[in-house]
Amino acid sequence: MFQKSKWIRLPRNVAVGHGVLDEVVDVVDDLHLQGRPLFVTSPTPREVAADPIAEDFEAAGIDPAVVTIESATFDSVEKVIEVAEAEEVSYLVGIGGGKAIDIAKMASHHLSMGFLSIPTAASHDGIVSNRGSVPDGDTRHSVAAEPPLAVVADTTVLAEAPWELTTAGCADIISNYTAVMDWRLAKRLKNVEYSEYAAALSEMTAEILVDNADLIRPGLEESSWVVTKALMSSGVAMSIAGSSRPASGAEHLFSHQLDRLEPNAALHGHQVGVGSIMTAYLHGGEKGFWTDIRDALDSIDAPTTATELGIDDETVLEALTSCHEIRDRYTILGDGMNEEAARDVATKTGVIS
Ligand SMILES: NC(=O)C1=CN([C@@H]2O[C@H](COP(=O)(O)OP(=O)(O)OC[C@H]3O[C@@H](n4cnc5c(N)ncnc54)[C@H](OP(=O)(O)O)[C@@H]3O)[C@@H](O)[C@H]2O)C=CC1
Ligand SMILES: O=C(CO)COP(=O)(O)O
Ligand SMILES: [Zn+2]
Incomplete structure (x- = not known):
């Protein structure tokens, strides 16, 4: 008897191309996401993308919380979870390279919250994947994580990155x-x-x-x-x-x-x-x-x-x-x-x- 079953979770919206960073608020609207987002980013991507996106949200009457992480560790995941709970956010937005996106998707999984993936560098293939990669002592975990509801990949930003x-x-x-x-x-x-x-x-x-x-x-x-x-x-x-x-x-x-x-x-x-x-x-x-x-x-x-x-x-x-x-x-x-x-x-x- 055939008894195999499987769930494949993929992004619903993918916005890729010139200037799509200006469309993040529209993407959120299209997904019917309500409430306050938490932007999970790292130092350079914060300047390059997270701060400008925050301005667009503020103009739309939404006040995003922002957390900056420095490393892809379980401590960073914990930090993001704490901020998400303290700031009473409704969904997470990972903005950066592989580090920020991995931490955001793992924290989202723990919080059972939606997550958006906004790469600032075309440097890794974790942009849409449902896995996070975290070193832990002598080992390296490939952790089940939340796949993004949407990806917003602005080719202008990506081309300007080193x-x-x-x-x-x-x-x-x-x-x-x-x-x-x-x-x-x-x-x-x-x-x-x-x-x-x-x-x-x-x-x-x-x-x-x-x-x-x-x-x-x-x-x-x-x-x-x-x-x-x-x-x-x-x-x-x-x-x-x-x-x-x-x-x-x-x-x-x-x-x-x-x-x-x-x-x-x-x-x-x-x-x-x-x-x-x-x-x-x-x-x-x-x-x-x-x-x-x-x-x-x-x-x-x-x-x-x-x-x-x-x-x-x-x-x-x-x-x-x-x-x-x-x-x-x-x-x-x-x-x-x-x-x-x-x-x-x-x-x-x-x-x-
Ligand atoms: N989950 C998955 O399926 C996968 C996960 N990964 C994980 O992703 C990580 C590797 O990704 P990678 O992107 O190389 O690592 P980082 O996120 O550390 O980014 C690399 C560097 O690029 C900087 N940066 C990012 N965007 C810009 C920009 N627009 N302009 C200038 N600098 C920028 C970062 O700045 P700053 O130092 O400020 O952050 C950082 O110094 C690893 O942790 C790896 O395990 C990789 C592949 C698949
Ligand atoms: O980097 C990855 C794929 O490119 C995935 O990382 P893991 O080796 O931790 O699963
Ligand atoms: Zn890899």
Whole structure:
């Protein structure tokens, strides 16, 4: 007897393009959201977007509360929950990079409140996903979170953000290739839950981005358009899967471990991109597959070496040999690499010299 069932929660409204930051109040109106919002933001996005959006709300007779967070931690989630309760808000608006949006979606989940996602950087694929990513001691949690009711992605704002944020978003997408390979491997070896649709969407998203690499250039609003659509598509793949599996494999374990060993050394997307070169090599795949990943990263100005990440070779090796312990997620790393093997892959792929 067929007994499978599933909920897939996706945004109802997606406003993307030139100047849509001016339409946030209209989006809220269209969703029939009542009461006071809490803006969850971080220092730079507050200046770039949260303060101007607050002025629009005030002009419409709505007084938003604002909380600024500095890091993607459970303490930040707690802080947001406390402010939301104290300020008696009705819904949350995450305004910023991956950090602010993750914290807002996790706090919304806890509070059972609606949430809007307003990215100020095309730097990560958590814009629409229903997961939050939080370091916690030796481990890294992928936490169930509230998917946004709506996304407002202004390509003017995204194009004006520092270029490396956009290249980080591209690298987060390019890493989908190896994430899906890890997922298929885990399906074959460990019978983990797997969605062919989510996997195909994730791969297709990476494919379209790489095919359009020529359009991705600094300061071009069209680049933000191409990258943001890919980031949202990748987030939809995660929401369909009900897990970050379509977009997070061993290359993400490597990045999460770097976050522990060298906090804030490099952007999330850049770290997963370099990780992806090495895990593509480990998968063997078709000859030249890892060089395709490296060349795709190179073509959009994303780092391909430890030096370009600003991380020393020994830290790369430590991350490679220990990152399988970060979480219970089967990948090409299996039960871990020894140091010799790690040095071999990192050297042969040119990540370390
Ligand atoms: N839930 C999910 O599915 C996913 C979650 N993630 C998570 O997202 C995070 C990575 O995202 P990322 O965006 O790189 O990290 P951050 O949110 O830390 O943003 C990176 C930097 O960009 C700055 N910034 C943001 N917008 C602008 C702008 N318009 N102009 C100038 N600077 C700006 C931030 O400023 P400031 O320092 O002031 O904040 C910060 O310094 C990680 O925590 C990662 O785990 C990533 C992918 C998927
Ligand atoms: O970064 C992600 C997808 O790009 C998801 O993060 P996790 O590895 O924490 O699930
Ligand atoms: Zn990622």
